[in-house]
Amino acid sequence: MSTVNTDNLELIERYEVHSKWQVNNGNQYNLRANIEIYDSYDSMYYIVNEPFSYDIQNRIREIISKLERYIEYNNSYIEDPVRYLLNLYNKMYKGSDNYEELREAFKYYVIKERVSYGILSFPLSDINVEDISCIGPENRIKVWHKKYNYKGWLSTNIMFNQEELDRTIRKLAYRTGKSISILRPTLESVLPEGFRLTATWRKEISPLGSSFTIRKFRSEPYTMTELINYGTIDTFTAAYLWMMTELKKFIVIIGPSSTGKTTLVNALAYLVPPNSKIVTIEDIRELNLSYHNNWKPLTTRPLHNDDTINIFDLVKLSLRERADLLILGESRGEEARLICQAAATGHGCLTTFHAETISGLLARLRSYPINVDDSMLLLIDTVVIMQRENNRTRRIYKVAENHNLKWETISKYIGNGKWIHYSDNIKNICGSNDNINNIHMLMHELDKRRKFLHYLVKLKILSPLEFSYRIKMFYAGVYKYENGRWILKA
16 A cells, blocks of 8 residues: 545545455455545546554554464365454454454454455445556556546555565466466456456566556446446437347447447347347457346467467357357457358347447458458448547447448437437348338337337336346237337236
């Protein structure tokens, strides 16, 4: 930990974070800390205030050090280290000065250091924190805060020296089931909580020394109704993308990093018919379709020999699946050609790409190492462009259809939480069928789905469990559409 002089800073919010952790025998233990957000003219600070002073925590460290010689790392310890060490503390220190006061601090310290992630437990448990970054020892750890990122990353009062940082990275690596060392100085994996971890070891590839970044993902995925509520997307655009996904079209979602591309992919996948088969392909698993009953996730196996299984291998494998929807978490290389082939063979396809404009997307797809020719680019039906508004709110900025490589706008964000729509440009929902009656029927279906999503938002159907249940009811015909509105059948 490192102190921050807050005398000349403005306190703008204070709140409490509760951190819950479960041990092997199922017992749960809680930690808590107060978070204070301070503002200055050029930066912001995220301060973690623990309930026990540094002096008391140093005292507890001394007690732990003395107890180390008596610890037997047996099944009792493995099942519940908190209870084991509390029993040992009671046995050795009961009746001594400040026994009761130190007992609570002792329990707190054991949970923090032996069960959770140490001082990182609090930003990890804070629902407002999206990313945690450490660029090296003796540097303040920084966090990306949902509410207070208009000045960029927030500096914290958390700082590690080289020994502490190496120990922290070893613990993080151990929790992922992998290792990091001089031989393999990089690590990319997922923590048990579903958070993505990247780390580097010592000065092997970074002159600043060991480093890590933790990108947090919610244990429960965002639903389309939540994204509508947050103003990321409107009901018309959501209904359009719903129909495109169900009709097995090829959708590419582009935008800079951290604009919500993966979040949108996950939300769209929950709109497909519940009995459809979905195959997802990722380097590190970020998509969560656990409420869909026919989902097959595939992830790469990076090794340093011929047994490596990469994204290209998995996309190639997935082409042999009878998948209704094939989701490639991110297209970066030659696997983009394969997903185009998947679209050509009738699979519904959904992928993301790091590009800020459609012209930028096409330029990268045409260039080495992807080398997709125009005949394959014709297979892309729709491109969704995502951006951050004022560096905070994620928005769908534009949706465009591919009409022989001429891109016609379907939906465009105009500011103040509003979009304009160009219904006359919608052609890809209809496919090659230009029958006026069929087109009218499909446009009517689009409007019905827009109203259905509005209906779910009005009912506050936000959780993925409830939302997926309502979608199953929708496809089962439990709802009926009468007089321009949706109601449950009697």
